[in-house]
Amino acid sequence: MTTTTQTQAKFGTTADITIPRGETRSTLTFFAPPPSGETPYNLAGDWQNHPPEGVPKKNYEEFNQEVEIQDIRGRESDFDININGFGTLSGVSSEEKDFNDDEHIKRVYYPEVEKLLLDNVPGAKRIFLFDHTVRRSDPNASRAPVTRAHIDQTTKSATQRVHNHMGGEAEELLKGRVRLINVWRPLNGPVVASPLAYADSRSVPDEDIVPVEHRYPDRTGETAGVKFTPRGRWHYWSGMTNDERILLQCYDSEDGARTPHTAFKDPRTQPDWPGRESIESTLSSKTMAEEGEAAPPVVLFGYDASTFTLKVRLALRIKQIPYAFITVPSMMPRPLLKDTFGLTYRKIPVLAIGKEVYCDTSIIIEALEHFFPESEGYQTLYPTATDGRDYRPMIRGFASYWTDRPLFRVTTGLIPSSVWRTKFGEDRAELIGHKLDAEKLEKKVPENLSRLDMQLSILEPLFANEDTPWIFSASSPSLADISVFYQLSWGSDIAAGRLINNLTGGDASDTETVGATSVFNAKRYPALFTWYTTFQRYIENLPSTETKDPDFSEILEQIKQSPSLGKKSLLLPTPRSSHAELDEKTGLKEGTVVTVAPDDTGRADPTIGTLVMMSPEEAVIKPQPLEKAAKVDVRIHFPRLGFTVRPVDKAML
Structure with a gap:
């Protein structure tokens, strides 16, 4: 593409300039920590030119590394500040033209930028513009483009900046979610020299971001140096014009995305092309709900006779989360889920926290524990043992690999044959992938009772501890207790015929039979039965936090108005990030259209969508648009354990 830029006359360039577009390679400058292991620093202010005697100007090294830099031009909508750490805006006008007078910039440009963020950062409630920096590629300019990979803020400096600028309001502001965002724009676009490169936040791990002290004679500031990582994915926006803005997130108190960035020399830039002029403005955005405002609603979709719905209901009640x-x-079909979220996933329950939708109880439980933590007054589902040990990994494995699978298969084997003769039986046959013979299943009930007896025999010793009534000697009920209880409670009810009407949608009636009492009783398994009744009383004594079947139009409006939960809402914490090399080999890259399906039943009805983000334990997609647009634009979260995630062209492998 060839165009004559508005700055050619100013810089004495008369020839047409071909704006460099597309992928390029360039050498970027990265941070190398001090070999001694001491805190990295550089001298700043007056100390730059007049350092204290015997004090080096800096104690760390920098080195150059060639990297690939992708052009986001034409795919701007693929990037989200909450996910990638940067986002774009186009068609932005401004009354400020010269950017030579600081006071005029503050009077005219600051209000424009503040409104820009209020209008375009989801959930932003208050905006505070701290300062601005004009950079010019001119030897006489006071500030030139920065040519080293860095992040403008660290946790320490961001917190200090809020205190410095907000005074008495700082403590209250910092109780909520605070983000520092850099709004970057050119002043003499299109940019053809020293463009800005920025790394996808997810591609640069925390261990490669290092706080660096800036030591002034009267104070010490801090930014972050960025070490080179081969996983780093760098981007730029070719030929940025004056009506375009890049939003770079420098800090997020919710441990969200943060953006390494640097100016770079494009090898296609010619020596006589105009140097870049730009302005960057640093703003604080308070995006958590203010006092008195509604938090994102927690909504559980299920039905009373659903075994896994019971599991989540118990978790919500123990944690005392209103929902x-x-x-x-x-x-x-379930038109409500399809029409609202574009969700065609077959299994229940489904949980929505605002615009984040979670499928499968394993990830629902982790989301509840993450967003409603013990530190904020909610009871944890992973209490420490009475001896101080942390059994969380064991509890998760116990729930996933035992109760949710083999024990579940046993309890579902107790379902009366009348259920399988209804439309429910036909539906489950479609889910499983083969016809269900009611007569054969009825004959297997005694065999499944025997298997239940075996399971209870294995469980009985878990409840022999005299120090605490809870599994794994926990100080309070954990997910392990929930998992055993919901299976035994549901299994006892279904075997006795008490849930049949709800389960079959009225096609069959409840009955009263002996059910599982010949196996599960106080005489045969006294410790287990005592624990069961203790847990039952514990739950009954807790206040209910459930509002059942309210007006869904009101709930829908609350979901639509929900603020973004940030990067924290996208990926739940895991010990390691996604394995980039393996994801590359399997084709699981951001932006890939994928199918997600359980690896046991329901494989014939996968959920299709665009992969947004992934960790070793979680996949997040934007659902594929259906024939009728969904009422809410959501992201859907699936666990990777128990599910297959594949590009659509490899779905049948």
Whole structure:
């Protein structure tokens, strides 16, 4: 593309300039920590030119490394400040033209930028513009483009900056979510020299971001140096014009995305092309709900006879999380979920926290524990043992590999044959992938009772501890207790015929039979039965936090108005980030259209969407648009354990 830029006359360039577009390679400057291991620093202010005697100007090294830099031109909408650490805006006008007078900039440009963020950062409630920096590629300019990879803020400096500028309001502001965002724009676009490069936040791990002290004679500031990582994915926006803005997130108190960035020399830039002029403005955005405002609603979609719905209901009650329960059919179709979220996933329950939708109880439980932590007054589902040990990994494995699988298969084997003769039986046959023979299943009930007896025999010793009534000697009920209880409670009810009407949508009636009492009783398994009744009383004594089947139009409006939860809402914490090399080999890259399906039942009905983000334990997609647009634009979260995630062209492998 060839165009004559508005700055050619100013710089004495008369020839047409071909704006460099597309992927390029350039050498970037990266941080190398001090070999001694001491705190890295550089001298700043008056000390730059007149350092204290015997004090080096800096104690760390920098080195150059060639990297690939991708052009985001034409795919700007693919990037989200909450996910990638940067986002774009186009068609932005400004009354400020010269950018030579600081006071005029503050009077005219500051209000424009503040409104820009209020209008375009989801959930932003208050904006404070701290300062601005004009940079010019001119030897006489006071500030030139920075040519080393860095992040403008660290946790320490961001917190200090809020205190410095907000005074008495700082402590209250810092109780919520605070973000520092850099709004960057050119002044003499299109940019053809010293463009800005920025790394996808997810591609630069925390261990490669190092706080660096800036020591002034009267104070010490801090920014972050960025070490080279081969995983780093760098981007730029070719030929940025004056009406375009890059939003770079420098800090997020919710441990969200943060953006390494640097100016770089494009090898295609010619010596006589105009140097870059730009302005960057640093703003603080308070995006958590203010006092008196509604937090994102927690909404559980399920039905009363659903075994896994019971599991989540118990977790919500123990944690004392207020939520709305919306009843959906026990069988497909479920138009409410499809029309609201574009969700075609077959299994129940589904949990929404605002615009984040979670499928499968394993990830629902982790989301509840993460967003409603013990530190904020909610009871944890992973209490420490009475001896101080942390059994969280064991509890998760116990729930996932035992109760949710083999024990579940046993309890579902106790379902009366009348259920399988209804439309529910046809629906589950479609889910499983083969016909269900009611007569054969009825004959297997005694065999499944025997298997239940075996499971209870294995469980009985877990409840022999006299120090605490809870599994793994926990100080309070954990997910392990929930997992055993919901299976035994549901299994006992279904075997006795008490949930049949709800399960079949009225096609069959409840009955009263002996059920599982011949196996599960106080005489045969006294410790287990005592624990069961103790847990039952514990739950009954807790206040209910459920609002059942409220007006869904009101719930829908609350979901639509929900603020963004930030990067924290996208990926739940894991010990390691996604394995980039393996993801590359399997084709699981951001932006890939993928299918997600359980690895046991329901494989014939995968959920299709665009992969947004992934960790070793979680996949997040934006659902594929259906024939009718969804009412809410959501992201759907699936666990990777128990699910297959594949590019659509490899879905049948």
